Amino acid sequence: MLNLGSFDISASALTAQRVRMDVAAANIANADVTRGRLVNGEWVPYQRKMVVLESRSTSGFDKALKSALGQSSPAGRGVKVAGIVEDRTPFKRVYDPTHPDANEEGYVLMPNVDVLKEMVDFMSATRSYEANVTAINASKAMYMKALEIGK
Numbered sequence: 001m002l003n004l005g006s007f008d009i010s011a012s013a014l015t016a017q018r019v020r021m022d023v024a025a026a027n028i029a030n031a032d033v034t035r036g037r038l039v040n041g042e043w044v045p046y047q048r049k050m051v052v053l054e055s056r057s058t059s060g061f062d063k064a065l066k067s068a069l070g071q072s073s074p075a076g077r078g079v080k081v082a083g084i085v086e087d088r089t090p091f092k093r094v095y096d097p098t099h100p101d102a103n104e105e106g107y108v109l110m111p112n113v114d115v116l117k118e119m120v121d122f123m124s125a126t127r128s129y130e131a132n133v134t135a136i137n138a139s140k141a142m143y144m145k146a147l148e149i150g151k
Contacts, residue, residue: 005077006135006136006139007136008077008078009077009078009079010078010135010136010139011078011136012056012078013078013079014129014136015080015081016053016081017125017126017128018125018129019051019084020051020122020125020128021125021126021129023049023050024118024119024121024122024125026049027048027049027118028113028118028119028122030046030111031046031111032111033045033046033111034046034101034108034109034110034111035101036111044091045091045109045110045112047086047087047112048087048112048113049084049085049087050084050085050087051081051083051084052081052082052083052084052085053080053081053082054079054080054082055078055079055080056077056079056080087112089112091110091111091112092109092110092111092112093107093109094107094110096108
């Protein structure tokens, strides 16, 4: 029986890393948005988003079926996006009395997005994505070699 667990695990990681890249790109795109959403009739700046990842576990039925068939499940089942949460760090206060959203003291609340941090997150997600593509290609090459041996 052919076990394609390595493809499942790498595919789940590809999906998770793609979501990380999308969220980092959205954060960078909104780094200067002072009117992100309305709260109690007042505009508040865009709030940085973060991706929460967690281990993918097998369902109860899948686990019971594998146990009944005498198959052991691999150590990991991959990763999944548990959610996208807002960063609760305070907004930046910038002095710019000419800005349309400046308060009476001349300060503007700016998003809590650090573009440098977002670029690092984006590059990290890109590298992880590339590593998982490499893992998929290595698994594919091993399966192809196994098929050649079986001829």
